[in-house]
Amino acid sequence: MNTSAPRRGGAADPARLLAWEVLRAVDERGAYANLMLPALLNRRRLSPRDRGFATELTYGSLRAQGTLDGVLGTVTSRPVDTVDPPVRDALRLGTYQLLSTRVPARAAVASTVELVRATCGERPVRFANAVLRRVAARVEETAGDVAVLLSAPDVSVDPVGHLSVVSAHPRWIVEVVLEALDGDVAGAQAALAANDERPGVHLVARPGRIGADELVAQAAAAGLQAHRGACSPYAVHLDGGDPGALTAVVAGDAAVQDEGSQLMALALAAVPMVGRSSGLTVDLCAGPGGKAALLAAVLATEQSPGAGLLPGGGPPAGAAESLPGGGAAAGARLLALEPRAARAGLVAASLAGFPAAHVVRADGRVPPVRPGTADRVLVDVPCSGLGALRRRPEARWRRTPADIAVLAPLQRQLLVSALDLVRPGGVVAYVTCSPHREETSEVVSAVVGQRADVVTLDARRSPIFADLPADSLGSGPFVQLWPHLHGTDAMFLALLRRRSD
């Protein structure tokens, strides 16, 4: 990556220049802002204030891109997508400052014009100046009310159109969220607003390796504010700072992992087994290995005398009577599959220190495992990631419905493969980081509808979700988590058992 600041003429403010560079990389090369911004911030010497401002400008402008283009469209005579992209990105940054920050209008316009001059030369300067002055006037007239500025339809007439404007999401994503929330408009508004919140850093204290309280204490000793998570017994939230500074993270005893992801792996591990256990757990889509490592840690812990899945010891309620021997089978092992070499490498790194876990580079649709042999299979399928939009500021404008049309058939094939792998009495956890029904319940229904040998369990009744309000988990039998309700990514879980009768 070339990290020196581009220069054509004049001097741009360093925070704005850095934000513009990230926007260009996202636009031009499909870069991920959440990877590129920290890398650039590490290389440039910016004051803490400028670092904060650059971050707000970058993430805010990317999230609001549709709104910003809409506002620009009200003041330009030509379509915004015909404006030279480097100039357009600068105009987006300027419009964001005018709409959503406390930067005085005059300073927002002047600094953006300087940015255009420094990065694009003299030619577009007059155009940029005229456009931004008009935006500033429109923002003043409407007191910055986006609904008024963009003539949002009334929520009672066109809820999707209204939410699309006020939450700065494309219409199709609003439809997806509204449908997943059974038409609850207020809920959808809260869910979409949560995509604008910066997610906190969640750590998992891997059971058998480090306790959650110990991890909190370690963070405090390193000068980081941390506290226990509300959903997963192994979760610790960091209020800021670098998780890589913790020795537990360096040693692989703890790792960064969303609490919702933790719950998905734990819910699979907590399902009581029926019939004779083989001891084999398979993670069919393992990369980069977060859930695989938690499963491996749980399996290892269950084999230790006196240890169990839940803090406080013992297998989950109701499990003991149906688990042969009252716990995981002796010799329990985990097989993690991942087809992409680089990601398989990440899985291997994540599983280092778990001798009963193995990584194989393979396609989950043709797994190198005898059918009908696994106790448990996790199939955390490749998905649109619409459940993690708060982590990827640009993703809401980059994803399209066409992506779903490609993903859904693969998801169905992977679920079929997972069901074929489990033995009678064994269980599959079908997981997505998306609330889109075409990736969640519709995939499960399509596959289960074709099979008489599969029973859908009520995932909401897993002891893993016992501390969450029952009515927050969806109408069942699946579990749908949400950032605005649980503070997690919007993870979906179906638990499916292969009949043993």
Ligand SMILES: C[S@@+](CC[C@H](N)C(=O)[O-])C[C@H]1O[C@@H](n2cnc3c(N)ncnc32)[C@H](O)[C@@H]1O
């Ligand atoms: C949602 S991610 C899994 C996340 C992982 N479970 C974790 O917690 O770290 C989906 C993974 O499936 C992999 N994948 C894509 N196509 C696959 C296939 N045909 N078979 C198995 N895995 C596949 C992707 O490379 C990606 O690493």
